[in-house]
Amino acid sequence: MSSEKVLEKLWPYLQLFEPKLWLEINTKFLAPEKSISSLILPPRKILSATLPTRTTPIPSIPSNIITNEYALELSSWIDRKETTYTENNPYESKLLVRGSRDGFDVKTIYNICDKVSNTIIVAKVEDTGEIIGGYNPLEIHNSETKWYSSQDSFVFSLKTENLKNSIISRVTIFNYAICYYTNKLWLQFGGALTLGGNLKTEKKSNCQMYAYEKSIRSNLNGFSVEEFEVFKVSPKK
Template identity: 70%
Template structure:
């Protein structure tokens, strides 16, 4: 019987890292302004990382018999975690933000630390689903670039059930071809086949910006250009599951994209359904009988908040101790979006006049913070002053850099909401003060009075990337 003393071994090797006696490698990590030099031992790192072994063998010794390496693309925080794993076989993620853990995953892949790559993927998929969904486009594309199979599976499950997550995202047209193909190959993609065709055509057109907007102006060369772009996507569309009406409406205008035999078979399916077809017939997708909810709880997507955020806000409205995790009892109808309607506070008053039960959310410029407030009162575009409410609250929502969302409820009911359209001011007590043009001027700030807690740095003025207002209504 063999007895293994791994704990003592781990501790002793970690001590060697902290007091690097007889080191023979220095690794400069991070960019110049935030770099750090680590003194390490080649035999330990070579035995754990194939990538580092190769790098060490390629690097010469200096006059002090020490090899010098540089890794500017890895942060010092991430490399510290990696070294503790390499030397001691231990890793602690409790105090790390999800963005750092994801960077750690990328760095571990670069260093060929297969065991750690698998562990971190499992950790993120199991414990950080909300963060992965919040950063979905970046996560999904990275998972293909780095071949993160576990993360890919997590993302594909989301896309299959909630295809709007990717097809209606602003990043859809920038998807690499292999990523798009992996999506349209999904057997359980909950999307009608003719809509999949629409998205594929949209993606292909975006790759060829010189194609005329009017299809009637297209020449044979234009169709050939699009056909060449989409040649690897077309085999994964299930043409024989598209209705005759949609074949006529959507496929017929693009018939020059099809090989003659396939186009003949698509039409033969409707004209002579009993005749044999030589083209490959893919099986229908495994769509559910019930209508799935969309990934967002609002009728249209938000540029700022996710469905998890909307569930949290709804929980605060209902004063739930345990947040809703599904089946949001409220609908959030978009009334104002800064990038569409303008960022002036006066725009808020003009569009939302006499509307009650609203949620205001802003994404802070530079920091990416998402803050806002719920106002149960009717918005007044005439007059100004303080308004009474027992149910208003302000909040800061979970983001890449903030581990948890939190709420701040009104405690001075007479100073719940302050309206002043003439001066372009809107206030939730003093805890959230919105001023003037929210994008071009840096006059908005968060104070401490009249609500339970401050929601961001006291009196630090900010401008915003985006601004949205939603009407909250019970779901029918």
């Protein structure tokens, strides 16, 4: 290394050299044949391997009916997004009611979810495998028979083997968005989704089109369900 290179490359880092080593570097210019007694480390090896990207697993929704992909789609509808979320769901879902665990009577929903808002009901229809449900932003009341107004509620049918694309139907007649009919054990999203009686043993539930954009089922007859669940949906902290 020439004296010019020493001045250019080493002098700026003078404070990093041990005094003895720096003295021997300068001595080398005066007596090139003189040996160096300072410890010289081998060249540093450069790591060429690429470290794996750290990924954060997507929390699994606590459901026996819907998957994380369905949950992302529902969250997109709540936020009125034109494209579906594909990761980082902004909402977390807390299971409140499961038919096979808590009972299939509609009154179970009223008893457990009293004063709870922002709920999603999902149900798997008996025999057909359809997955239908509704989003209710309002508080549920277990002792009233009354229509409530909402501009944000919607009903849906999720994509399955027999349904090419998911269907969402938003409320259009706001004053008839949600009805709590507790003395006769009905829960209604307009006429678009009516849940009645024992959801498993009776066929009182049905899907029409009143107060919402479109019907979510082609079959307008009453149906029963294999399973249903109710979730409280909250923004992630």
